[in-house]
Amino acid sequence: MTIQTLEPIIRANPFFQGMDDRYIELITGCAKNVRFSEGQVVFREGDPADQFYLIRSGLVSLQMMVPHRGLTTVMTVGDGEVLGWSWLFPPYQWRFDARTQEPTHALAFDGKCLRTKCEEDYDLGYEIFKRFMQVITERLESTRLQLLDVYGNDR
Amino acid sequence: METIAEQPAMAPMGIDPMLPSQYRIQGVRQETDDTFTLELLPVGSGNGFSFAPGQFNMLYVFGVGEVPISISSDPDDAPAIEHTTRVVGTVTKAMRLLKRGDMLGIRGPFGSHWPVEDVAGRDVVIVAGGIGLAPLRPALYRLMAEREKYRKIVLLYGTRSPEDILYRSELEHWRGKFDLEIQVTVDRAASTWRGNVGVVTTMIPRAPFDPSNTTAFICGPEVMMRFTVMELQKRGVSAQHTFLSMERNMKCGIGLCGHCQYGPVFICKDGPVFSLDHIAGLLSKAEV
Numbered sequence: 001m002t003i004q005t006l007e008p009i010i011r012a013n014p015f016f017q018g019m020d021d022r023y024i025e026l027i028t029g030c031a032k033n034v035r036f037s038e039g040q041v042v043f044r045e046g047d048p049a050d051q052f053y054l055i056r057s058g059l060v061s062l063q064m065m066v067p068h069r070g071l072t073t074v075m076t077v078g079d080g081e082v083l084g085w086s087w088l089f090p091p092y093q094w095r096f097d098a099r100t101q102e103p104t105h106a107l108a109f110d111g112k113c114l115r116t117k118c119e120e121d122y123d124l125g126y127e128i129f130k131r132f133m134q135v136i137t138e139r140l141e142s143t144r145l146q147l148l149d150v151y152g153n154d155r
Numbered sequence: 156m157e158t159i160a161e162q163p164a165m166a167p168m169g170i171d172p173m174l175p176s177q178y179r180i181q182g183v184r185q186e187t188d189d190t191f192t193l194e195l196l197p198v199g200s201g202n203g204f205s206f207a208p209g210q211f212n213m214l215y216v217f218g219v220g221e222v223p224i225s226i227s228s229d230p231d232d233a234p235a236i237e238h239t240t241r242v243v244g245t246v247t248k249a250m251r252l253l254k255r256g257d258m259l260g261i262r263g264p265f266g267s268h269w270p271v272e273d274v275a276g277r278d279v280v281i282v283a284g285g286i287g288l289a290p291l292r293p294a295l296y297r298l299m300a301e302r303e304k305y306r307k308i309v310l311l312y313g314t315r316s317p318e319d320i321l322y323r324s325e326l327e328h329w330r331g332k333f334d335l336e337i338q339v340t341v342d343r344a345a346s347t348w349r350g351n352v353g354v355v356t357t358m359i360p361r362a363p364f365d366p367s368n369t370t371a372f373i374c375g376p377e378v379m380m381r382f383t384v385m386e387l388q389k390r391g392v393s394a395q396h397t398f399l400s401m402e403r404n405m406k407c408g409i410g411l412c413g414h415c416q417y418g419p420v421f422i423c424k425d426g427p428v429f430s431l432d433h434i435a436g437l438l439s440k441a442e443v
Contacts, residue, residue: 014360063346071346075353080361101349138357141382145354146342150376151285151315 006031006107013054015082015131023124026117030110035103036060042083042098049086049094050112055079058104062096075139076101085132087111172409175215175260176204180253181235187319190286191251192227192239195259204234207268208293209400209428213408214238215260219249223405223423225290226264230297239289239321265408267428269294269372269398275304278364280392282383283312284355284375288321290400290427291374295329302334307364309336313355313379316341317348336363355379359386366391374400381438384431397431418443 007028010016016024034053036042042053042060053060060083061073074096077083086094088111118125170176182194197204206212206226215221222244228237242251253259271294279298283291298308310329314320320339330337338358340351351358356379369392373380380399387397403415403422410424418437420426437443 059351061346061352069345073344073346073348073352076340076351078351078361099346142354142357145356145378145382148378149315149342150378151313151319151342 006033009056009107010054013080015054015080015135019127019131023127026124027109027114030113030117031107032110034106034108036100036106038100038102040100040104042100042104043094044097045094047094049084049092050110051108052082052084052087052111053109054107055081055083056105056107058106059101060098060104061101062098064096071097075142082132082135084111085136087115088129088132172262172265173407175213175221175262178236178259178261180255180257180259182255183251183253186239186321190239190241190319190321192237193250193253193259194228195236195238195261197234197261198258200234204236204264206230206233206236206264206293208271208297209268209290210264210266211290211405211408211423211427212236212238212261212263212265213405214246214250215262216246216249216253217258217260220246221260221262221406222246222250223265223408225400225427227289227292228296229300230293231300239286239292241286262408265405265423267426269400269428270370271297274370276368277305277396278307278309278369279305280309280311280362280364280369280371280387282355282359282371282373282375282387283310284379284383285314285319286321287373287375287379287400288312288314291372292322294372295335299329299332299335306368307336308334309338309362309364311338311340311355311358311362313340313342313358313375316343317350338362354382356382356386359383359390370396370398372398372400377401377438384435384438394432394435395430398428399431399434400427401429401434402427 010028011024057079060077062075063071063073066072118128177198178195179198181196184192186192211223211225213221214224224238224240226236227239240247242248281291329335340353340355344352371387371392373383401422405423406412406414408423410421415422
């Protein structure tokens with residue numbers, strides 16, 4: 001598949017909505033199609049984080065090994081969602097394991113390449129950070145709701 | 156559309172709403188670790204008992220006390236009814252000990268209902284949290300009974316863990332019919348769970364419905380409903396077409412005692428089902 005075919009896919013995703021054409025083009029240059037089979041590890045906790053993913057179809061679990069509880073899924077990421085922001089922040093290491101629950105088709109973006117481009121062009125950096133901050137904010141909000149354990153007996 | 160779902164007759168004419176009718180337990184189903192369903196039949200004719208989806212009954216465990224519980228069965232099966240409840244207090248603890256053949260007192264049905272008849276030709280998105288699925292189940296039955304009247308029907312259901320999923324076999328049955336989109340998520344799960352993990356609100360941005368032609372029914376813990384409303388509004392679902400089932404400490408069931416006052420309304424009489432534009436200002440007020 002050629003790089004040009006990825007551009008409309010990237011442009012159509014709400015994550016990149018409103019982004020300037022030249023940045024879409026640049027980001028497309030850092031993207032490639034990837035496929036994972038069911039149960040495949042996408043990344044492991046502690047490994048270098050040098051990519052992020054846009055899930056086109058499928059479901060990925062973010063998991064952590066918890067003593068006395070075993071491997072625990074803390075959230076899942078599905079169609080149209082972004083997976084991974086550790087590539088943006090030092091020490092650029094994954095904090096969780098990511099494993100597919102079903103065959104998954106995604107776009108993988110070269111985080112190292114994008115980091116360099118963000119350093120060279122702060123406007124691009126702002127656009128990228130703004131979008132990731134939105135994802136981080138939403139996930140923080142969701143995590144807070146999970147912590148509230150609203151389905152307990154307090155209803 | 157009315158701001159409050161139009162109320163059907165509360166109880167058959169001539170029946171004292173404060174007088175319980177006798178019901179016999181036909182069966183008790185353990186749904187989850189702390190949740191069970193009572194299958195009930197009236198003793199005698201049932202006096203023409205019927206109900207609308209979303210209404211509730213006052214269930215009286217003789218010698219113990221009375222609690223309000225939503226009716227969770229198919230309205231077309233009435234006067235046979237089901238109530239799903241969680242063991243949370245003295246009365247529900249006593250209720251859990253009841254067996255097939257035991258008797259219960261029931262007053263009702265009370266309150267407003269999901270405006271199922273008014274949403275023909277629209278997408279319907281149902282967002283349920285935890286045991287909040289129980290009051291929505293009759294609406295699902297009614298929608299599925301006349302499936303051709305509606306456009307997309309989407310059920311987004313969130314609960315604490317895979318073990319806490321209510322009506323599991325029924326959800327699987329409905330999912331298999333392919334004319335109802337069902338998405339289930341849990342707040343926590345072991346790695347063996349093959350489904351979504353995360354709060355139910357995270358499913359709203361990508362759920363398949365047309366916001367400009369959607370009616371939403373929401374029931375669950377209030378915090379969950381507040382955040383659900385926010386997500387639905389982000390998608391563009393109007394307050395007028397968003398309905399919530401509220402819960403307070405109901406006693407009389409007919410708006411006399413004031414226990415369930417919620418700002419200017421009574422949950423038992425004016426609710427429990429309200430349109431969002433009727434109660435939007437109250438949702439985030441700690442004082443009510």
